[in-house]
Amino acid sequence: GTSPSRRFNIALLPGDGVGPEVIAVAKDVLNLAASLEGIGFDYKEMPVGGAALDLTGVPLPDETLMAAKQSDAVLFGAIGGYKWDDNPKHLKPETGLLQLRKGLEVFANLRPATVFPQLVNASTLKREVAEGVDLMVVRELTGGIYFGQPRGFKTSEDGEEIGFNTEVYAAHEIDRVARVAFENARKRQGRVCSVDKANVLEASMLWRKRVTAIAAEYPDIELSHMYVDNAAMQLIRNPKQFDTILTNNIFGDILSDAASMITGSIGMLPSASLRESGPGLFEPIHGSAPDIAGQDKANPLATVLSAAMLLKYGIGEESAAKRIEAAVLDTLERGFRTGDIYSAGCKLVGCKAMGEELLKSIESHK
């Protein structure tokens, strides 16, 4: 065969739990879809999270961060597990993920929450409420209370223990993620709902002020503001009202998980973490699911769809991305389901078999 005309370096970070299983499937799917578009990949597989802790003593080895930085895009599995649950903060698997996000400076986290028509019954929301939900949470990912200084523990004058963190945003951190949200909304329904707690928090007041200022650059986009407590309610009351939700790191953590659960498609949902230029980070929104790790039971579709986001947002290869998205829909349409999304009348398959069906779908739509 001819050698691919475009080659990209991918850092592959399987991590813990079901991470390696879903990454293996996603890699095969990515390879096939890309090869049909004349794209080739060079992979560098590196440890992260608990796997890295066991191997090297730290959750994000320098070599892993270096490989990620030098890649064109990073495909990430999942991290965490019971074994490391009681580790101190700097030795938690999660810390590896946070260091990776910060190290890559991927400040904009895109989390689509889409109801797959085949899975609408899996939602705990009534069909008429869940059906057609298609929103995108744009979460600030490298600032706010996750990284704010000062933080830590201290002892009060009378010997009492105190724990503290700082929620902090500088104008440019808000501006740049707001622009990502507005740009994104342009490719969607043109509506951004910015979520904050500006009736209480100064950091949120600045958030609202900057988002409003940046909105002036996007006169074609409709901007609204909502308090975070109300947003948590509105996601349950009527999720279809939302197009793009723009919010800070901690509110985005909470609301994007709520949004994904609303779809009933939680094992299906991908994410992309981006910066202006430089490699993006692509990961399923689900965790490492240690209870089913190594049993070939995991649903690989969220990671497969993360690979599609890698193609689209990471390296600008939209045609290959579309091949993957179509294969996922086709495979669902043909009735294949992993345990987490199984319902009566469907064909129950494991992680690997789901991967094989995806490959067949891609093959048959050449």
Next chain:
Amino acid sequence: GTSPSRRFNIALLPGDGVGPEVIAVAKDVLNLAASLEGIGFDYKEMPVGGAALDLTGVPLPDETLMAAKQSDAVLFGAIGGYKWDDNPKHLKPETGLLQLRKGLEVFANLRPATVFPQLVNASTLKREVAEGVDLMVVRELTGGIYFGQPRGFKTSEDGEEIGFNTEVYAAHEIDRVARVAFENARKRQGRVCSVDKANVLEASMLWRKRVTAIAAEYPDIELSHMYVDNAAMQLIRNPKQFDTILTNNIFGDILSDAASMITGSIGMLPSASLRESGPGLFEPIHGSAPDIAGQDKANPLATVLSAAMLLKYGIGEESAAKRIEAAVLDTLERGFRTGDIYSAGCKLVGCKAMGEELLKSIESHK
């Protein structure tokens, strides 16, 4: 008639929007139910929120806080409205509420989320998911990022604007609210789920450590821990798994609103804010609903049930509380509904008429 054998001082803070309407109904209901138990009240009505801003220039006048402190319990309506939306922080209606909570030191906010069987269809969740939900959020109310210092705005060296807040908890603040949650769980199903973000935040790590330590005093209570993002999902996936949820101020703000929306009974839900001793603060969880203010459309039941919590938790008059709770159920059973909870076949009534039906219910069950 004979004069009531027990008299209590109630500070009545109607506030803004629908506040005065729902407070008027709740006061009548409270009076009747209490009088049947030989209880009498002396009311002191005071301005708060936007109403206080208009009258006195501040959202919590000293006289209002004083009256609240000198009372046996405070019944609060709602605050806020378009008119004051762009006020600076110290002149926001919300600030009046925060100052009142802090001034009364009511550190434990109890927010029941109960599905009323008559209203289960109003939930956007499937019947089998919503039916039977009966949980209590115990939210820390006078600490954390709502009140933490330092907070404010500053300018970076290169002239950039920065907004910041401090999430901070001292051991005793966690201990005392944890005890309230454990005591409460004892009167319920005996299970406490403590919600935090201990995989990222030091303030949450201390939270988890202290809650675990206090749990040792309550060997009969089952304690579990959950990350806040997962809790937001689990409330949607299976709210019935929860009995008592214990969490900090900001997470409690978000999760209690989500929990209340899940019940579909949001216009129905009361809250109590308590300290070890001293007057408690009782308020509906809904806001001031400026869009329907003054139109006799508001649902008074959340405030009426807050009055029942006042009787039970505030002044220890459980029999009178039961009269009110029974009247609410009976009135729903007889088919009366305000617009927010109306469904076909029911009798649509306004705020006042709903109040009259409640009085009839209480009268007819003497």
